[in-house]
Amino acid sequence: xxxxxxxxxxxxxxxxxxxxxxxxxxxxxxxxxxxxxxxxxxxxxxxxxxxxxxxxxxxxxxxxxxxxxxxxxxxxxxxxxxxxxxxxxxxxxxxxxxxxxxxxxxxxxxxxxxxxxxxxxxxxxxxxxxxxxxxxxxxxxxxxxxxxxxxxxxxxxxxxxxxxxxxxxxxxxxxxxxxxxxxxxxxxxxxxxxxxxxxxxxxxxxxxxxxxxxxxxxxxxxxxxxxxxxxxxxxxxxxxxxxxxxxxxxxxxxxxxxxxxxxxxxxxxxxxxxxxxxxxxxxxxxxxxxxxxxxxxxxxxxxxxxxxxxxxxxxxxxxxxxxxxxxxxxxxxxxxxxxxxxxxxxxxxxxxxxxxxxxxxxxxxxxxxxxxxxxxxxxxxxxxxxxxxxxxxxxxxxxxxxxxxxxxxxxxxxxxxxxxxxxxxxxxxxxxxxxxxxxxxxxxxxxxxxxxxxxxxxxxxxxxxxxxxxxxxxxxxxxxxxxxxxxxxxxxxxxxxxxxxxxxxxxxxxxxxxxxxxxxxxxxxxxxxxxxxxxxxxxxxxxx
Ligand code: C2E
Ligand code: CA
Ligand code: CA
Numbered sequence: 279x280x281x282x283x284x285x286x287x288x289x290x291x292x293x294x295x296x297x298x299x300x301x302x303x304x305x306x307x308x309x310x311x312x313x314x315x316x317x318x319x320x321x322x323x324x325x326x327x328x329x330x331x332x333x334x335x336x337x338x339x340x341x342x343x344x345x346x347x348x349x350x351x352x353x354x355x356x357x358x359x360x361x362x363x364x365x366x367x368x369x370x371x372x373x374x375x376x377x378x379x380x381x382x383x384x385x386x387x388x389x390x391x392x393x394x395x396x397x398x399x400x401x402x403x404x405x406x407x408x409x410x411x412x413x414x415x416x417x418x419x420x421x422x423x424x425x426x427x428x429x430x431x432x433x434x435x436x437x438x439x440x441x442x443x444x445x446x447x448x449x450x451x452x453x454x455x456x457x458x459x460x461x462x463x464x465x466x467x468x469x470x471x472x473x474x475x476x477x478x479x480x481x482x483x484x485x486x487x488x489x490x491x492x493x494x495x496x497x498x499x500x501x502x503x504x505x506x507x508x509x510x511x512x513x514x515x516x517x518x519x520x521x522x523x524x525x526x527x528x529x530x531x532x533x534x535x536x537x538x539x540x541x542x543x544x545x546x547x548x549x550x551x552x553x554x555x556x557x558x559x560x561x562x563x564x565x566x567x568x569x570x571x572x573x574x575x576x577x578x579x580x581x582x583x584x585x586x587x588x589x590x591x592x593x594x595x596x597x598x599x600x601x602x603x604x605x606x607x608x609x610x611x612x613x614x615x616x617x618x619x620x621x622x623x624x625x626x627x628x629x630x631x632x633x634x635x636x637x638x639x640x641x642x643x644x645x646x647x648x649x650x651x652x653x654x655x656x657x658x659x660x661x662x663x664x665x666x667x668x669x670x671x672x673x674x675x676x677x678x679x680x681x682x683x684x685x686x687x688x689x690x691x692x693x694x695x696x697x698x699x700x701x702x703x704x705x706x707x708x709x710x711x712x713x714x715x716x717x718x719x720x721x722x723x724x725x726x727x728x729x730x731x732x733x734x735x736x737x738x739x740x741x742x743x744x745x746x747x748x749x750x751x752x753x754x755x756x757x758x759x760x761x762x763x764x765x766x767x768x769x770x771x772x773x774x775x776x777x778x779x780x781x782x783x784x785x786x787x788x789x790x791x792x793x794x795x796x797x798x799x800x801x802x803x804x805x806x807x808x809x810x811x812x813x814x815x816x817x818x819x820x821x822x
Contacts, residue, residue, distance in 0.1 A: 393465040395444055396451035404464025408474045409526040412519060420480045421519040424461075424473040424490065425533040426454065429511045429545040431469035436692060442503050446510055449501045457493035472533075483550055486516050490548035513540035514548035522551045535559055566621040568603065569614060573626050577602055580634045581796035585648070585767060585789040593787055594680065596648040597635050598796045599627070611650075619654050628655040629664055635679070636672035638799055648680040648710060656683060656695045662702055676706035680731065684712040700728045710767070714755065732759050734785065736770025742779035749783070756784035 391403035399407065412421065428434075428450055435443040447469065454463045454473055461475035475481065475489075493512070500509040515537025523529040536551040538559075543549070572578055579602060582595040601609040618627045628651055635647050655661060669676055681702060699709050710731035715738050734752060741748045759766045768780035771790030780788055 393451075396448050396465050398451045398454070398471065399462055399464040401464065401466045404462060404466065404472060404474070405526060407462060411474070411476055412524065412526055412529070419476055419478060419519075421474060421476045421529075422481045422486050423517050423519070423529045423533045424458075424475075424486070424548075425466075425515045425530070425537045426450075426471040426473065426493075427513050427537060427541070428469040428471075429513055434508070434510070438503065438508070442508070445501065445503070446508070449510070450497075450512070453493060453496040457489055457496055481518055483518075486518070486550065487548060490514050490516070494546070494548070511546035513537060513545045515540055515551065516548060517551040562617060562620075565614070565617050566623070569601070569618060569621065569623060569627075572601055572603075573623065573630055577604075578627070578630060578634075579798055580631055580638065581798050582638075582642070582647070583789065583796040584794040585787050586793050587787055588781060590793070592643060592645055594646045594648055595642065596682070596789065596796075597631055597650070599631055599650075600796075600798075615652060619652060624652045624654045625658045625661070625664070628652065629668060632665060632679070633668050633672065636668060636674040639672075639674055639678060641799060646678050646680050646708070648682050650712065651681045651683050653684060653695070656698055657692065659694075659698075661698055662705070665702065665707070666705060676702075677708070680708045680710050682710045682712040682733065685714065696727055703728050703730070713769075715751065729764060731765050731767060733767045733769050733789075736790075739768045739770050739776060739780055739790075740772075742776070742783055752783045752785075760784070 391399060393400045398404075408423070411419070428446065431443065431446070434446055447465075450469075450471060451463060451465065454471055458473045458475060460477075461473045464472045464474070466472050493514075497510055497512060500507045502508075515533045515535065517523060517529045517533035517536060519529055522532045532551040532555075535555045536549040539555055540547050540549040579600050581598045581600055583598060584592050585594040585596060587593045599611050599615075601611075601614050603609050615624070615627070618624045628649075631649055635649055639647065651661075658664075666676075669679070681699075683699070703709055708730040709728055710733055711727070711729040712733045713735045714732045715735050732755060734755060738748050738752055742752060743749065756766050765786040766784070767787040767789055768776075768783070768785040769789050771777050771780060771788045771792045773792060776790065777788060777792060
């Protein structure tokens with residue numbers, strides 16, 4: 279079945295649902311010409327009938343009973359013939375009007391069921407159509423629902439502007455239509471699309487995946503924007519009916535879980551729903567609830583890792599969070615920070631760390647402490663107020679705090695985020711760009727964004743001396759940073775060799791297990807404070 283069949287069957291009901299029923303159309307004069315013709319015809323028939331009755335039946339209906347006129351009969355015949363002619367014309371006009379009306383109806387219906395920008399079915403229409411197919415056809419048919427999200431669409435909009443964003447949306451819709459010619463393509467909102475394919479034979483996973491591959495290949499051609507070619511990709515989640523769900527609700531929930539898996543695994547891919555995902559999601563939901571409780575119950579602990587200068591002197595600490603779960607043991611931030619982000623808890627987690635650090639500061643040597651701030655937290659409009667509030671409550675000077683922000687597309691492309699970082703800098707915080715070289719950074723951004731410190735990622739530091747490109751890259755970062763008054767920290771120093779190479783590359787500060795693992799203040803006590811000399815064995819309290 280194609281979308282064309284669906285539309286014709288639904289036209290009238292759709293129009294009436296949209297309030298565009300025939301009565302309202304009539305009120306607007308669509309029936310005007312036809313009704314005038316019908317009215318004229320009726321009058322003529324009436325006159326003709328009067329005259330014919332007078333003369334033929336001898337019934338004095340006209341009231342001129344004494345006057346006998348020889349031409350009445352002829353006149354009556356002419357009247358009758360005129361009436362028949364009029365009737366013919368009226369029928370023709372009526373048919374014409376009905377055809378026009380149908381055309382208009384189609385247009386109105388199309389407006390109400392299609393997304394104006396992309397021409398895809400709009401959400402309401404797509405959902406209604408899919409629901410009705412699943413309900414009516416039930417087990418006799420097989421279907422697949424594909425949920426499709428454009429990867430990094432916000433970045434496209436932020437970088438290239440909304441007109442290009444609109445072109446990307448249209449490009450997507452066209453590629454979906456071309457890749458799924460037997461399916462309905464719907465735009466569910468923003469950058470979310472969906473495709474519904476129905477068949478009388480079972481749809482295999484191979485078939486669904488093949489269609490997705492075709493779609494991905496079409497996308498890979500990219501689209502021309504001026505002199506540039508813009509490359510775009512999509513994440514897709516697939517669920518099949520009846521295997522993964524028989525109703526719209528079940529199908530969309532499962533396709534959504536599969537879509538989420540595609541995104542989590544690095545985007546630009548399609549994933550078929552599998553039952554194991556349900557367990558993952560339930561686990562994650564449980565973890566989210568438990569994380570919320572852990573913040574309230576203060577079950578998150580801050581570990582401190584030393585950062586040293588070129589001579590091995592302690593210059594700062596990095597605060598690294600650990601979650602002590604009563605049943606699961608220690609959960610590392612790599613696991614729970616993304617969960618906090620998805621649960622909307624990241625600002626609470628971030629403020630928790632800052633408060634804990636501020637409370638610990640008086641027990642630490644008089645060096646600054648680096649605190650990690652997630653890009654999502656930077657995006658929160660109340661970030662500056664919340665941080666300043668905590669510092670003023672605990673009486674801490676912002677110059678003791680360095681905020682480490684990991685480079686990310688959202689951070690780099692948003693003018694608001696850059697403004698927020700500048701505002702924090704103006705209040706005395708220093709800003710470090712974490713994991714430099716791993717993501718979206720370009721040298722240009724080093725100039726444009728307000729960073730005081732660059733942290734070169736462990737992967738680069740560890741390949742210093744083994745890879746010419748890395749050597750050139752690190753030397754260039756160091757050179758640019760030096761010229762613009764920024765300092766460079768080399769992360770992940772594990773050996774004496776790492777240390778020497780980082781120093782040879784010109785890095786100002788070093789951090790890594792070679793100098794000390796992250797430790798809890800309570801465990802290491804004063805040892806943590808006085809240590810941080812090169813090559814010393816980590817104490818028993820060290821946590822990784
Ligand atoms: P990061 O900011 O790059 O932190 C450094 C990570 O590398 C830490 O892992 C640290 O334990 C580890 N590390 C340090 N030196 C070495 C070394 O010599 N060798 C090796 N193999 N690893 C080393 P951790 O603590 O598991 O943190 C992982 C990531 O979680 C952090 O990466 C940071 O992005 C994030 N994170 C940690 N704490 C917080 C927090 O409070 N808030 C936010 N938003 N993110 C946090
Ligand atoms: Ca960090
Ligand atoms: Ca890092």
